[in-house]
Amino acid sequence: MGSSNTRFRMTGQDIVKECDGNSEVKNLHILVTGATSGIGIETGRILALAGANVYLVGRSETKLNEVRENISKEIQKQSSTGTVQGAICDLNSLASIKQFAEKFIRDKSPLNILILNAGILNFNFAQTVDGLEQVMGVNHIGHAYLTQLLMPALIANAPSRIVIVSSQVHVGSPLNYQALEHMSSTADNAKKGWGMISSYQQSKLANLLFARAIASRYKDKQVTAYSLHPGVIDTNLTSSIPLSRLLTILYKKKTPEQGAATTVYCALKPGLENETGRYFNDSTVTHLADKWTDEDINTLWEWTEKVIRERTTNL
Structure with a gap:
């Protein structure tokens, strides 16, 4: 199913109107990672204004407070029933993720939709606090660990959804686990083979x-999962990259308002249960994720579980 130009231009607000019959949004508790910049702010804002209870997750308390205050003012102005609260969680640190998630579960905070939106694109090779290649560590492993820890809340509040912001840059080489292991090692030449675009492609x-993987494992628990391309947007993600280096991933651009649309669609659109595991673009389902086999999915799942297990033993 191809997407039309009209759907390319849709904003998160347009999607909320499209899902209007779905007044369920007022009862939803939604968590958004990377909620202090770019499309993360817009995603949290639109969902809260639509009436949802939104947890904004970020690593800077100052930024979180600022975003929360701004959205709260808008909620009051529009007399929305939505709420926003901020929470500190640094995806660069597995200990920080654990601390946040364990408190969330301990507090019995309700959770219907988990939006894994945070993402980084590095100009230089770096590792996380836990020694993982940073782009994969933040964009995938950190989010996977967060999902693992929050799964009890998602199951308890089912039917629930996990919405993962991927990118059309995902198209390219299959995952190279050997290279990923090497880049997450303490070897002197750990950065051998690392590339700015390739690290991002692998993480996406x-x-x-x-x-x-989530879709196949949790369908019977009524937890569904969706990945998506938000569009190419001028955000902090690309702020430190020289323009010429970005030519390979530049496409027709969207505004942050348009960039949040597909995420909002995957979060709110009624009847998406049958599309669990699929990849979305321009608020439209595609078949791009279907080409990957069960073997590909299982390898990724097992590798992810192994990395998390190894890196969290002493936490």
Whole structure:
């Protein structure tokens, strides 16, 4: 199913109107990672204004407070029933993720929709606090660990959804686990073979495969998962990259308002249960994720579980 130009231009607000009969949004508790910049702010804002109870997750308390205050003012102005609250969680640190998620579960906070929106694109090779290649560590492993820890809340509040912001940059080489292991090692030449675009491509492919893996494993628990391309948007993600280096991933651009649309669609659109595991673009389902086999999905799942197990033993 191809997407039309009209759907390319749709904003998160347009999607909320499209799902208007779905007044369920007022009862939803939605968590958004990377909620202090770009499409993360817009996603949280639109969902809260639509009446949802939104947890904004970020790593800077100052930024979180600012975003929360701005959205709260808008909620009051529009007399929306939505709410926003901020929570600190640094995806660069597995200990920070654990601390946040364990408190969330302990507080019995309700959760219907988990939006894994945060993402980084590095100009130089770096590793996380836990020694993982940073782009894969933040974009996939951190999110996978967060999902693992929050799964009891999603199951308890089912039917629930996990929405994963991937990218059309995912198209390319299959995951190279050997290279990923090497880049997450303490070897002097750990950055051997690392590339700015390739590291991002690998992490975004992992996002897509992870949605497929969740879909197949949790369908019977009524937890569905979707991955998506938000569009190419001028956000903090690309702020430190020289323009010429970005030519390979530049496409027709969207505004942050348009960039949040597909995420909002996957979160709110009624009847998407039958599309679990699929990849969306321009608020339209595609078959791009279907080409990956069960073997691909299982390998990604097992590798992810192994990495998390190894890196969290002493936490």
